[in-house]
Amino acid sequence: xxxxxQPPARADRPRVQDLASAVLAGGDTEDLLELLVASSRTDxxxxxxxxxxxxxxxxxxxxxxxxxxxxxxxxxxIDPQSAPGRALAAxxxxxxxxxxxxxxxxxxPEPARALLAIVxxxxxxxxxxxxxxxxxxxxxxFTIADRERLDALAGLIALALRAPTLGTxxxxxxxxxxxxxxxDLAIQExxxxxxxxEALTDxxxxxxxxxxxxxxxxxxxxxxQGVENAVAQIRQIVQSLRRERSxxxxxxxxxxxxxxxxxxxxFVPTLxxxxxxxxxxxxxxxxxxxxxxxxxxxxxxxxxxxAHASAVAVSVSVFNEGVDRVVQVNVSDNGRGIDxxxxxxxxxxxxxxxxxxxxxxxxxxxxxxxxxxxxxxxLPPQ
Numbered sequence: 213x214x215x216x217x218q219p220p221a222r223a224d225r226p227r228v229q230d231l232a233s234a235v236l237a238g239g240d241t242e243d244l245l246e247l248l249v250a251s252s253r254t255d256x257x258x259x260x261x262x263x264x265x266x267x268x269x270x271x272x273x274x275x276x277x278x279x280x281x282x283x284x285x286x287x288x289x290i291d292p293q294s295a296p297g298r299a300l301a302a303x304x305x306x307x308x309x310x311x312x313x314x315x316x317x318x319x320x321p322e323p324a325r326a327l328l329a330i331v332x333x334x335x336x337x338x339x340x341x342x343x344x345x346x347x348x349x350x351x352x353x354f355t356i357a358d359r360e361r362l363d364a365l366a367g368l369i370a371l372a373l374r375a376p377t378l379g380t381x382x383x384x385x386x387x388x389x390x391x392x393x394x395x396d397l398a399i400q401e402x403x404x405x406x407x408x409x410e411a412l413t414d415x416x417x418x419x420x421x422x423x424x425x426x427x428x429x430x431x432x433x434x435x436x437q438g439v440e441n442a443v444a445q446i447r448q449i450v451q452s453l454r455r456e457r458s459x460x461x462x463x464x465x466x467x468x469x470x471x472x473x474x475x476x477x478x479f480v481p482t483l484x485x486x487x488x489x490x491x492x493x494x495x496x497x498x499x500x501x502x503x504x505x506x507x508x509x510x511x512x513x514x515x516x517x518x519a520h521a522s523a524v525a526v527s528v529s530v531f532n533e534g535v536d537r538v539v540q541v542n543v544s545d546n547g548r549g550i551d552x553x554x555x556x557x558x559x560x561x562x563x564x565x566x567x568x569x570x571x572x573x574x575x576x577x578x579x580x581x582x583x584x585x586x587x588x589x590x591l592p593p594q
Contacts, residue, residue: 231365232474235372241461242461244372245276252343252365256358258329259346263331263369264290264300265339272300272339276345280346296328296345300338326448327354329366332467332483333373360479360523366479460502461493466528469509473524476516481524491530496539503566504528505543507574507587510563511543519547521582530591537591544584549577563587 231251235244245263253261267273277283290297314347321445331339341362345352362551415421460468465484470483486492496504508526515524523543531538563574563585572589 220273231368232371232480235368236474242374245369246278248365248369248372249276249341250278251339252362254484255361256343256354258348258352260285260344262342262344265331266300266333266337270301272297273341279344280343296340299330300340311490316477327358327362328364329359331366331373332370332485338487341369363482363523364480367470367474367482370467370482371474374471376558398563401438401442405435405442408435408438411483417559461489461490462496462504463493465490465501465505466508466526469505469512473509473512475515476513477521477524479522479524481515481526482510484525486525486529492528492539495530495537495591495594497592500539500570500591503589504539504572507541507563507566508543511541511585515543515545515547519545519583521545521547529590538588539591540586540588542584542586544582545580546582549578549581549583 226570231248231344234247249261249263260277260281262274262278262282262285263276265275266271267289270292272292273292274285274288277286290300292298292301324341326344328340331341333339334511341360343358408431412435415423416438466485467483474480478550491499492504508528511526512524515521525545527540527542529540531540560576567574567589568589570589570591572587574585574587577584577586
């Protein structure tokens with residue numbers, strides 16, 4: 213007979229938002245990974261937490277371990293023919309989630325009960341984060357809240373592993389350039405508009421000064437032109453950023469969007485992509501890739517603003533359907549669902565417009581609880 217284990221409700225338990233902020237702020241990758249592994253143990257398992265990472269092609273090892281069994285688990289190789297090994301090789305998140313134990317050394321009395329969450333290490337492949345109950349706590353069952361917490365921590369580990377690819381110096385230089393462009397171009401233009409409108413306001417408020425319609429029209433026209441110039445300059449800056457980021461693959465851009473959404477959601481969304489090398493990066497034309505990123509961004513933003521969800525899952529896949537090659541985006545959450553009283557949904561309208569351009573469609577399905585947005589388009593012939 214098992215009993216539910218409630219996550220520790222301690223005041224010192226770090227919130228996922230705080231852990232996400234620490235990861236996004238940067239720092240030593242090793243320190244961040246140790247923080248996240250330690251958090252998974254203290255929050256979820258009276259026992260041991262391990263981080264399994266790819267060592268080389270077809271080989272995985274326990275790279276980090278926290279807890280009483282850490283000494284015997286650290287450095288342990290995962291058998292490629294074991295259930296975890298096969299799931300890692302395939303990048304199969306569902307298969308990994310069904311595994312209830314981690315293979316311990318042969319002299320261990322019994323495998324401890326474990327909860328596992330896959331870690332996407334980008335081009336290196338897949339690993340997983342696991343929490344293992346100690347012998348005296350094996351009668352405690354993991355809960356849905358435990359599952360969601362471990363998924364969030366695994367997502368943060370994936371984000372921390374990618375942080376070094378964005379060099380701090382490069383990020384600082386880019387921030388400086390954006391600030392200079394905005395200040396020297398758009399902000400100065402808007403400052404001039406403000407001065408023009410302020411002078412017009414003072415003149416209108418002065419009882420001794422008469423203003424002709426011609427002067428008012430001229431002042432307003434000058435201000436409108438200044439605003440249009442500022443908008444055009446901001447657009448140029450945004451377009452330059454898009455061009456400079458064009459070298460990033462679609463998979464990398466989708467991971468980036470998931471990372472950015474963490475702050476608004478308060479947790480890390482689950483992201484499931486085809487295994488590396490990804491057909492997303494090889495097959496999707498640039499215009500469709502841009503629409504896929506925009507749809508994922510829109511769905512994550514809507515979930516953050518309206519769903520009040522505690523979990524969001526994003527799945528992007530490419531598959532054959534008859535003679536067609538199709539890309540499909542599914543974004544689901546466990547929130548409060550679509551409000552039937554709201555008739556105007558600009559987000560869905562935008563996604564529908566993007567789908568129609570490529571002979572596709574978008575639909576929204578009610579879940580129990582929550583919502584799933586499904587967007588799919590047909591790829592042009594090779």
